[in-house]
Amino acid sequence: MQSQLKLYNTLSGEKETFKPILEGNVGMYVCGPTVYSDVHLGNCRTFISFDLIYRYLMHLGFKVRYVRNITDAGHLENDADEGEDKISKKARLEAIEPMEIVQRYSVGFHQVMEKFNALPPSIEPTATGHISEQIQIVQALLDNGAAYISNGSVYFDVLKYNDSEEYGILSKRKIEDLISGTRDLDGQHEKRNPLDFALWKKASPYHIMRWPSPWSDGFPGWHLECTAMSSKYLGETFDIHGGGMDLKFPHHECEIAQATAFSGHKPVNYWMHTNMLTLNGKRMSKSTGNTLLPEELFSGETVLLEKGFHPMVARFFMMQAHYRSVLDFSSDALAASEKGFHKLMNGSKELKELKLSPNSSLSIQGFIDSFYTALNDDLNTPVLIAHLFEVVSFINKVKEGAEQISAEDRELLSESMNAMIFDVLGLTFIDEQDHSKLDAAMNIILELRKNARETKDWNTSDLIRDKLNEAGITVKDNKEGSTWSVN
């Protein structure tokens, strides 16, 4: 099954059969968040997409080392001399320590990811914790002539690199087009060419975050941390490097260039890029303010939504679209997913209690194969979910007596459904609190209601149901009796 996994590789522009460098092991690096403000839902989608990939690789039996960095040194605000990093700017605004900002938003990020049931990565290194590694790479690039010093800063020489390698190989850009398209920004005079990017920046006097280096007191360029940390923890060539589409250029392109110049070979075999989550048809972005915060989604306290949605509903909503497709966020789409989510989860619950027959009326293995066919095709979760709904439909028919399932098959299907829903898609039941006392109380109430119904006292029975509903508890009547659930 493993060898059949195909992943879309941005480098080739095609789906390729996934083959890890070291059999049975996968090294995966994902560009993490910049912790200078709250992560928005668009950021979350990327990390949830890679959580799916991480989960599926592990489900297939790979031993995965998943590295996702925390960018706490801040990226350059712009390329100008006055450039200051985002962390220190925010710190001065709020008159607190940079690391205080970092701490606050890192914690917030982790809390949000936990709500989305995203597994923590194996290693979550920080840029500030790897300054010496970054300095070493800069020195090596200076030593081998790939970089040059200018006024205390160090820049990567893109044109020189392009003489022997191909700058633009990932984003499919031609260097001539890039040169002609370069904007005339201030502070470019330090560079030999506008395309050159900073490896090390000399800090201006008021710049708070700074480290000593052979060239100046300063801070690392914004592409460098990923090369330093990925090569440290995964090796100079590793299997998968991921990030949002927006990082393809220039960030990942620069990473390839500096890493190749540093080590002499390509750093990554499979480049994976997840697509944007849009709001009102436009990508979410901190700088434009077109964002939705996770907390706003959960609480519904925003003009964009009619009500709040549980993180698992949002996760399911995201899984209903392919990770490489743009997904637009809307209240209606969320509401549709919410119903579908409950339908799926109820189906998976009911599967375990299905009445058994000597034989199954359908091929259970056929269902299971379809799950893997979908996932192996570049993680096609929308198709996987479509198949899961087919199973739910089958489950309901067994319940109604229109289809049959054997004991063996029920076990097999249950195991596979659970693996898909919980392990791979990473969904959880929304209501998992301990209800033992509520259970007891509800049993008493429903007993009274049952008595009322038996004497056709509909006023009482409806009053109980309506009042419970107002309190957030739904009562449903079936042939076998009444069931209840917390909304």
Add this chain to the structure above:
RNA sequence: GGUCCUGUGGCCGAGCGGUUAGGCAGUGGUCUGCAAAACCAUCUACAGCGGUUCAAAUCCGCUCGGGACCUCCA
């Protein structure tokens, strides 16, 4: 302006040369004191115009929309 992606039924969203995707909503029915849920049936679309092909939502061209990147951004 350059590079690239995209346009699917009321809504969301797969498919990428020949078969019903799926979910939500709607409609008719079964069930039910009513409601809800569930089940069955139904609704059957591929921006427009050309072309290639026995066959196109799927490939090619043009036109018209939408978006991403080219500057920090998941």
